[in-house]
Amino acid sequence: MSDTPLLDQLETGPWPSFVKDLKRVAARKPATRDLLRQLERSYKDKITHWKHGGIVGVLGYGSGIIGRYSDLPDEFPGVAHFHTIRINQPSGWFYTTQALRELCAIWDEHGSGALNVHGSTGDLVFLGTTTDELEPTFAALTAKGWDLGGSGSAMRTPSCCVGEARCEYSCYDTMDLCYQVTQNFQFDMHRPSFPYKFKIKCSGCPNDCVAAVARADMSVIGVWKDDIRIDQAAVAAYAAGELKPRAGGTPYAKLDIKADVTDLCPTICMKYDGKKLAIDNKNCNHCMHCISLMPQALRIGTETGASLLLGSHAPILEGAQMSWVIVPFMPMEAPYAEFMALVGNIHEWWSEHGKNRERTGELMLRLGMRNFFQSVGLEPPPQTVRTPRANPFFFWHAEDFEAEDKGRKYIKL
CATH class of the missing domain: 3.30.70.20 (Alpha-Beta Plaits)
Structure with missing residues (x-):
């Protein structure tokens, strides 16, 4: 009789099952065999048997490795350590077959052989290895030109749609922007120093094929200014x-x-x-x-660029939160100096005022949009106004009076 009867049921349906794939790997990987056995135990007990037992990583990096341990190490020794490694994916998820074979060979040598292509975070994910194998895996990856992705309270690995590579609707080169953002924020990706995670996702048009406005702190959505x-x-x-x-x-x-x-x-x-x-x-x-x-x-029109939106995430207590438009239109051409500077300003404001595990959208709600726009050096766009002002009484700030004395007109006739 099988020792995983509950998992066996998942193979009986009309759709392909991850159980079948894992069993094939388990025939040559004891760790994957124990993975299946522990999952069977979790189904039976109706609780997870994974725990976070501390921080692990590779030399010089503070992110990219998610430590994972079994709370039943004596019963399932193959998954006593079962750490996850995030690999920074190529822009647009374009891989050659040779690159995929190299990655699989590295993981077959150093880990469980189970991987995820691709998770919601964007990275290619290696699922399950021991602490002793982290450095050898990292060395093998870097020798082939791969790097780790982001994890923890850091800049997460930027991701994008295929953009101009295959899509006629794309309003800017998503793959180039994604690559340049990845290179520009390397320090923030590999050495967590933020209050919490920060994600940038790039969509070439408002169809938003990477669901940026629902999942990314900073959404870069391609748009056009002229006529359809x-x-x-x-x-x-x-x-x-x-x-x-x-x-x-x-x-x-x-x-x-x-x-x-x-x-x-x-x-x-x-x-x-x-x-x-x-x-x-x-x-x-x-x-x-x-x-x-x-x-x-x-x-689409011919005068193209991108709208920048900020703040989406799905906190447990408040529920899902969509992005706000903070820049209705920004030209998107290399080297993207205006975009990089704005993201840097947002990071500084957030790092100074954010609480632990508070994302940018939550900070914007707590301190207000006026504070945000003033702090990062943006003019507030009308797209952020949900309904026109109905109350004639509002508060002035000292800088408003100073600006008025210098000739600024708040109502332009």
Whole structure:
């Protein structure tokens, strides 16, 4: 009889099971065999048997290794130490088969053979090795040109969509920005010195394929400033059913432009009279709904860059929190000096005022948006205003009176 009957049930469904993969590795890796046995015990006891027993790492680095220990080391000695190693992934997750084989060979020699490509954090994750194998694993990785990712209260490994490499919607080179950010903030990634984690994720367009606005402290979302380009002949082809919506990515054969496109515009900035499509671009909020439905008829503008949003995360007590727009439009061209300087200012403000395990979004809520914008040197954009001011009474600061004495006009007629 199998010693993992509960796990065996997971192999009986119609979908591929991680249990089957782990059993294949367990045939040659005792640690992975004990991993399965401990997981079976956790299913039976209905509690985890992992514990954090201290900080481990490699020489010169404070992050990249997540220490993990079993609380049943005598029963499952193969996972008494089962540390996780995060590997800094290439931009856009582009790997050659040779690179993947090198990584797998390194892990097969020094660890459990189980890995995660890719976790929600972005890194490639090596799952399970002993403390004695950390330095040899790190040496083998660096010899092949790999580095560790971020962990703990540090700059986390930046990640991005494929951007201009494969996507016609991309408004900037996501892969280059991701690489440059990774290089620029190496110290902050490898030596934790922040109140808590800080994530940067780069999406080439508002479709946000890396879900940056929900998961990243700093979201870099590609946008355009000018008008959406329209091919009226292609619009007519969509209306006639000659072109398939979403380039064939839906079960619908024909597009009802009024019902499916213009009536669903969140800002009601589009009109279709049966022959011609018109867009009031000043009221467009770049949701990408119309462009995604009719990619051959509508194109993003030509004056492109990115919107910067800050503050998203999912704290347990307050619940999920989305990002705020802090810069509506910023040109995104190498060497990205304006962007790097702003991120540095945010880090300084957060490091000075943040409490332990308080992320930037929580600090912004605690101290207020006015304090944030003043501290990092940004003009507050109207996109941060949820509703117009209704109360005529508000407080002035001393610097406002000083600026007024020097000629600043707060109401420009």
